[in-house]
Amino acid sequence: MANLGRIVSVSGSLITAVFDQPVVQNEVGYAIIDDLRLKAELIRVRGDYADLQVFEDTTGLYVGGQVEFTGEMLIAELGPGLLGQVVDGLQNPLFDLAAVSGYFLERGRYLEPIDRERRWAFTPRARVGDAVRAGDTLGSVPEGEFEHRVMVPFGLTGWLTVKDLIDGGEHAVEDVVATLEDERGRSHEVTMLQRWPVKLPIRAYRERLRPQEPLVTKIRIIDTLFPVARGGTSCIPGPFGAGKTVLQQLMSRHAEVDVVVVAACGERAGEVVETLREFPELTDPRTGRSLMERTVIVCNTSSMPVAAREASVYTAVTLAEYYRQMGLDVLLLADSTSRWAQALREVSGRLEEIPGEEAFPAYLESVVAAFYERGGLVALRDGTQGSVTIAGTVSPAGGNLEEPVTQSTLKVVGAFHGLSRERSDARRYPAIDPLDSWSHYPGVVPGADVAFARALLRSGNEVAQMMKVVGEEGTALDDFVRYLQAEYLDAAYLQQDAFDPVDGASGAERQALVFGELVRMLRSPQPHADKDAARRFYQHLTQATKEWNRAPWGSPEFDAARERVHSLAEVTEVHAHA
Numbered sequence: 001m002a003n004l005g006r007i008v009s010v011s012g013s014l015i016t017a018v019f020d021q022p023v024v025q026n027e028v029g030y031a032i033i034d035d036l037r038l039k040a041e042l043i044r045v046r047g048d049y050a051d052l053q054v055f056e057d058t059t060g061l062y063v064g065g066q067v068e069f070t071g072e073m074l075i076a077e078l079g080p081g082l083l084g085q086v087v088d089g090l091q092n093p094l095f096d097l098a099a100v101s102g103y104f105l106e107r108g109r110y111l112e113p114i115d116r117e118r119r120w121a122f123t124p125r126a127r128v129g130d131a132v133r134a135g136d137t138l139g140s141v142p143e144g145e146f147e148h149r150v151m152v153p154f155g156l157t158g159w160l161t162v163k164d165l166i167d168g169g170e171h172a173v174e175d176v177v178a179t180l181e182d183e184r185g186r187s188h189e190v191t192m193l194q195r196w197p198v199k200l201p202i203r204a205y206r207e208r209l210r211p212q213e214p215l216v217t218k219i220r221i222i223d224t225l226f227p228v229a230r231g232g233t234s235c236i237p238g239p240f241g242a243g244k245t246v247l248q249q250l251m252s253r254h255a256e257v258d259v260v261v262v263a264a265c266g267e268r269a270g271e272v273v274e275t276l277r278e279f280p281e282l283t284d285p286r287t288g289r290s291l292m293e294r295t296v297i298v299c300n301t302s303s304m305p306v307a308a309r310e311a312s313v314y315t316a317v318t319l320a321e322y323y324r325q326m327g328l329d330v331l332l333l334a335d336s337t338s339r340w341a342q343a344l345r346e347v348s349g350r351l352e353e354i355p356g357e358e359a360f361p362a363y364l365e366s367v368v369a370a371f372y373e374r375g376g377l378v379a380l381r382d383g384t385q386g387s388v389t390i391a392g393t394v395s396p397a398g399g400n401l402e403e404p405v406t407q408s409t410l411k412v413v414g415a416f417h418g419l420s421r422e423r424s425d426a427r428r429y430p431a432i433d434p435l436d437s438w439s440h441y442p443g444v445v446p447g448a449d450v451a452f453a454r455a456l457l458r459s460g461n462e463v464a465q466m467m468k469v470v471g472e473e474g475t476a477l478d479d480f481v482r483y484l485q486a487e488y489l490d491a492a493y494l495q496q497d498a499f500d501p502v503d504g505a506s507g508a509e510r511q512a513l514v515f516g517e518l519v520r521m522l523r524s525p526q527p528h529a530d531k532d533a534a535r536r537f538y539q540h541l542t543q544a545t546k547e548w549n550r551a552p553w554g555s556p557e558f559d560a561a562r563e564r565v566h567s568l569a570e571v572t573e574v575h576a577h578a
């Protein structure tokens with residue numbers, strides 16, 4: 001028998017229903033209008049009353065109407081065929097949905113994200129009689145560039161014995177591929193399709209490891225100065241238009257990961273449309289084909305109902321954890337988490353909870369922390385490792401980093417890439433501020449060189465500030481040279497031309513070599529006759545270094561450009577000594 005409740009109030013997307021059979025916090029319910037069933041999530045129980053947040057426009061819902069409780073949490077469907085998809089927060093495949101109901105998505109229409117008809121070539125990876133646990137591999141099917149593991153369902157507990165396993169062949173996702181027996185002798189049929197509650201982390205690994213190895217993004221200012229670790233977390237706050245989305249697109253293309261999951265929470269509807277248009281056009285530098293082949297996009301706009309917006313971040317991180325469980329490195333990009341936090345604020349406001357700072361719920365900090373904790377590097381039971389690296393953007397109003405979302409995020413992430421309006425206005429891209437940003441992770445170059453570079457940048461900035469007051473004439477030659485050196489390091493190394501095929505992506509070895517040489521040059525004091533001579537010198541050096549950046553790694557042009565930089569540095573020394 002269906003568990004039914006009766007609607008007693010409707011307030012925006014929040015409905016309250018009375019019920020008589022048991023209900024569960026966070027279970028999914030359907031609000032019913034005639035033959036429409038609108039998906040909702042139970043977000044609070046008070047006595048006999050259940051508050052539900054409807055994932056869609058609630059027009060037409062009425063007091064006295066019915067709610068059907070399902071007893072199931074909001075889940076994600078997991079299995080082969082997810083890569084390349086664009087889905088909404090409830091994992092409805094948007095392009096399929098559009099094909100069925102046009103671009104104005106129909107209410108109450110939900111589609112399965114995973115194709116039930118498609119057949120996959122199954123290869124067994126375990127044997128009858130094996131003892132297995134949740135998350136262990138039973139078989140695999142090829143998907144894109146890698147083997148998609150078919151795993152013991154994450155919800156099964158304890159040891160299980162493989163009683164039956166198919167030999168192989170072409171199978172659809174709902175075909176039974178294995179039968180397992182648990183410790184109590186109960187039998188479980190396994191298919192390639194899993195369902196997992198999006199708000200619960202998948203914890204089917206052996207142990208969590210400390211993220212220590214750099215995840216190379218090929219963006220110099222990140223890898224060299226403010227690295228992100230494989231399985232680590234980073235926060236990218238920045239005002240509107242500072243380059244958050246472009247930076248995430250660069251990371252998605254160039255970061256050394258297997259799978260990219262994008263949670264696109266639009267500031268405006270137009271931005272998500274942009275993401276949807278631009279992303280499929282990005283080419284994968286590794287394969288030359290579409291980057292979408294190893295990407296999943298979960299998107300929503302601020303015009304979508306609040307609960308769907310809230311859900312999208314959880315759906316995205318669940319997909320990321322699923323691929324990690326296959327021993328893959330996953331990058332989860334959340335853009336922007338501020339929109340997600342605003343959804344939390346709206347829900348909390350409707351529930352009339354006691355608000356915290358700036359009307360965000362008092363539990364904002366713990367929700368943000370729980371989200372970033374779902375990232376991480378894990379050791380699987382078969383000895384392989386998988387990782388979910390999370391990079392979340394924050395768009396603080398007026399660029400004020402003191403606001404609650406930025407502050408909650410900064411407490412839990414391992415790296416901070418602050419984008420500055422000043423830098424983006426000056427078109428110094430990527431506009432990551434080298435003075436404010438930080439990272440707790442080790443990078444691709446020696447720490448002593450990083451410390452030197454950061455000190456130089458700071459001291460160059462002090463001179464620049466001072467020069468604003470006393471002018472160039474009032475500045476000592478030594479100080480002026482330090483200013484030029486910092487500008488040089490910024491222009492010739494930290495800034496990177498995203499549109500140049502070579503400069504746009506700088507490998508770890510290349511960064512180590514170039515940065516090492518730049519620091520060596522900058523460390524040995526360069527004598528200059530006067531400020532004009534110094535200025536000319538750094539102008540030439542900047543030009544030569546930029547050319548070097550555009551020369552392909554390992555090519556004769558690379559060696560020639562490197563030679564020019566070296567000789568330029570030496571020539572001036574000769575002049576100065578003469």
Ligand SMILES: Nc1ncnc2c1ncn2[C@@H]1O[C@H](COP(=O)(O)OP(=O)(O)O)[C@@H](O)[C@H]1O
Binds near residue numbers: 429497
């Ligand atoms: N790395 C970059 N290289 C060149 N142009 C950039 C770069 N980053 C941002 N821009 C420019 O700034 C604009 C806004 O960037 P965007 O990432 O959309 O900002 P945000 O997401 O912070 O609002 C882009 O359309 C582009 O013209």
Ligand SMILES: [Mg+2]
Binds near residue numbers: 244245271
């Ligand atoms: Mg953006």
